[in-house]
């Protein structure tokens with residue numbers, strides 16, 4: 001990119017404290033046009049906002065040591081924007097990205113799956129295991145909306161801060177919730193479940209770990225139950241901006257790859273399907289038993 005265009009674009013964005021709504025497409029195009037050797041220069045120019053005061057900067061600087069912590073996911077759910085005018089428009093920009101909308105969509109999908117399981121429970125208790133449970137916002141909203149809840153939940157997360165946050169958020173519902181600070185790679189459930197759900201976790205795992213994990217956890221699905229595992233699809237239009245500005249790298253996977261993983265894990269093809277949230281960015285491998 002021509003140096004003059006680069007400098008002018010950055011200068012005008014900072015002069016107005018971040019992109020306005022009408023700049024959204026132009027900023028995306030600018031980032032998508034960057035060549036690999038321009039990434040460092042771009043990040044240097046963006047330094048004033050690449051700090052934990054913005055959502056992008058929080059992801060970039062990783063105060064909790066990794067991307068995709070419960071805190072940033074919760075801020076995306078809440079559509080949080082820092083009120084400081086230096087940062088506000090940058091946070092609002094993030095919430096307009098298809099990837100952020102897809103994250104909010106997947107919470108809605110989770111709530112629908114939980115509501116269906118509860119509806120079909122005929123008043124009998126049903127068990128749910130959530131892997132990489134994070135802020136536990138989908139369950140919180142489901143419980144608020146479901147006075148006749150019959151579901152009981154085991155929540156697995158390796159970050160104690162996520163567990164503390166989720167427990168506090170779900171104070172009113174702790175009788176339905178059991179939290180375990182565990183790494184899903186090593187964790188072996190002591191029982192079987194009617195539903196095993198995971199979103200925002202398996203995209204961090206290599207293929208061989210993905211297959212190992214679904215094979216292990218599928219053994220803990222009750223007959224008549226199901227396991228639903230989320231993964232970003234290869235069609236994610238926000239991938240480049242996530243990687244460049246937020247330093248957020250994930251394994252993006254196609255529907256065929258996910259179905260192939262189920263096959264490698266020995267799950268019969270008739271038991272396998274792909275679910276998507278409305279934007280088709282978050283895919284879900286659904287396996288029934």
Ligand SMILES: C[S@@+](CC[C@H](N)C(=O)[O-])C[C@H]1O[C@@H](n2cnc3c(N)ncnc32)[C@H](O)[C@@H]1O
Pocket residue numbers: 068069070073131132133134135136137138156157158159162182183184185198199200201
């Ligand atoms: C991106 S968040 C998703 C949270 C939640 N599932 C949601 O969709 O709102 C990922 C969560 O997985 C947790 N996590 C990451 N690696 C893990 C592992 N190996 N075992 C257990 N939890 C893990 C993180 O601490 C974080 O809370």
